[in-house]
Structures are given as C-alpha cells and as structure tokens.
Amino acid sequence: MPGHILILGGTTEARQLAAELTGPGGDATVRITTSLAGRVARPRMPAGDVRIGGFGGPQGLADWLRTHSVDTVVDATHPFAGNISANAAAAANATGTALFALRRPGWTAGPGDHWHTADDLAHAAAQLPALGRRIFLTTGRLGLAAFAAAPGADTLHFLVRSVEPPEPPLPRDTDVLLDRGPYTVEGETALLRERAIDVLVTKDSGGSATAAKLTAARNLGLPVVVVRRPPPPEGVPVVHDVASALQLLCQED
Structure with missing residues (x-):
C-alpha cells in the first residue's frame, strides 16, 4: 500500500473505500485522507482523516500533495465533478503522483424505459x-x-x-x-x-x-x-468498484 492516500469526494464509493482502508483489514501504517468539497452543510463523514474545502486549483492541489507527501490520489468524486477531476489530473502530472478514478457504472435503459x-x-x-x-x-x-x-x-x-x-x-x-x-x-x-x-x-x-x-x-x-456523464480526463485509469480500487492500490506499493 502507498504510505499516504488522498481520496477525493464524498460519494458512497469514497466512504466505502475509506472504511475498507481504515477498518480491521486495513494497513495501520497507511494514512488515509478524504477531501470533501464543503458544498453540503452536513456531509456524511468518512473514516480516517478528513479535510473540507477546495485546494485553490491544480497548483494548490499540487502544493498540498507535496506538503503532505501523498503517494496516490483516488478521484472518487461525483461523475459530473469535472473541474476537480481535471485539477487532480493536472496536479498528479505535475508532482508525479499516482492517480486513478473510482467511478460507479452509469445507468442503462431497459425494456419499458x-x-x-x-x-x-x-x-x-x-x-x-x-x-x-x-x-x-x-x-x-x-x-x-x-x-x-x-x-x-x-x-x-x-x-x-x-x-x-x-x-x-x-x-x-x-x-x-x-x-x-x-x-x-x-x-x-x-x-x-x-x-x-x-x-x-x-x-x-x-x-x-x-x-x-x-x-x-x-x-x-x-x-x-x-x-450523459463527461469522460474522465485523458490517460487517467478508471475502476468501477471499491474491490477493484483496493486491488489497484495494493499494486502501488
């Protein structure tokens, strides 16, 4: 596991991932920080460390990654949070930080729709x-x-x-x-x-x-x-469930 993982987003998947990483089966030596945008007055709080508020654009996020020695960023934001996803891609590229997106699958029309x-x-x-x-x-x-x-x-x-x-x-x-x-x-x-x-x-x-x-x-x-949901930034790997995210994190030690 990376030494410090930054999870972006207050989605259900972000909370599930934080719970898995900090729970009984997690690695106690790994620091987990979840960043919430702060747009909701009473957000559902995830396990582990939490920061609330923006970073000040891609440069501010890059500075935060360096200052806090982040090894991996997991973009688990809402599928329509295009700005923070673009900022995360730019900041990860600028700092050489590993990045992937956790996106739940979209809906598909069925018979009768x-x-x-x-x-x-x-x-x-x-x-x-x-x-x-x-x-x-x-x-x-x-x-x-x-x-x-x-x-x-x-x-x-x-x-x-x-x-x-x-x-x-x-x-x-x-x-x-x-x-x-x-x-x-x-x-x-x-x-x-x-x-x-x-x-x-x-x-x-x-x-x-x-x-x-x-x-x-x-x-x-x-x-x-x-x-329609926007695509993730070009070149950013995407997984669609928490189990796949955990597997990918275990490969980034």
Whole structure:
C-alpha cells in the first residue's frame, strides 16, 4: 500500500473505500485522507482523516500533495465533478503522483424505459416543451440557469429536488424539495403521482441510491431526459468498484 492516500469526494464509493482502508483489514501504517468539497452543510463523514474545502486549483492541489507527501490520489468524486477531476489530473502530472478514478457504472435503459439523452443541461432543457409541462428536476442545485433560460421555460412547472437550497437563477414557476437519498420505488412513485409529473430529468450519476426514480418513471410510463456523464480526463485509469480500487492500490506499493 502507498504510505499516504488522498481520496477525493464524498460519494458512497469514497466512504466505502475509506472504511475498507481504515477498518480491521486495513494497513495501520497507511494514512488515509478524504477531501470533501464543503458544498453540503452536513456531509456524511468518512473514516480516517478528513479535510473540507477546495485546494485553490491544480497548483494548490499540487502544493498540498507535496506538503503532505501523498503517494496516490483516488478521484472518487461525483461523475459530473469535472473541474476537480481535471485539477487532480493536472496536479498528479505535475508532482508525479499516482492517480486513478473510482467511478460507479452509469445507468442503462431497459425494456419499458422512454429515455431521451442530452449532452448537457442546456440540451436537456431544450427538449422539455415537447415532452410535458410538469418537470421533475433531479440534476442537483447547480446549473439551473440552463432551465430558466431555455425557450418555453415560462410555460413549464418545475419541481427541483436537491440536498441544499438551489442557486439562482431558477425557472419562474419552481417548487423546491430539499431531500437526500437513498429513495424507494414506492416513495418515488407516490411523489411523481402526487405532483402530477410529466417528465423526469436526471444526470447519469449511476449507483443505487437515486435509481428508484428511474424505475418509478418506467412503471408510470413517463419520459426521462438523461444527461450523459463527461469522460474522465485523458490517460487517467478508471475502476468501477471499491474491490477493484483496493486491488489497484495494493499494486502501488
């Protein structure tokens, strides 16, 4: 095992990896630090050392890697956290630090799904007027300006769900639901029915914590607009589960 491992991200996979590395089967001589962005007021804290807040760009991260003698960086951030992933790649390259990404697999459409893919939030917003009037937005609290500025947005009603209050500008007709997963199919189905939702909009985050909404939409025959996830930085190895991450770390001693 490397002597100091920096895990970037507050995802479920990041917490699982930290727990495995610091648990009874871990190596007590290895230092584990998880870095959280600090955007959530009450984050779920991982095992081991934790730092909260940004690094100040790729140069700040590179300085931190050198100062704290980090041997390996695990980019276990959200699949749509493109900026920190790019910063991690640049900092690792500048310092010669080993880096790989831990990304849970994305979702795939199945029988009965009515998915419409989008390249980004603006592309997703542009598709909505043709699909329905009452929109359930589950793309997080950032980037909602794309929906506020979209053609036809004033004719739509939006239900926005996020962990923290969303940042303006918001669409004119918007209700905000503050909630955090995991969710159940029964609960998501009830929500879609109670709010008379016509269209679900989501990012391809993957994982099981928020996948119930997709099953609920399928069962109700609702269209789903899915924003494609960006690729990881070029040249960065990717694993898709914690077991594979542990195996890769054991090869980096």
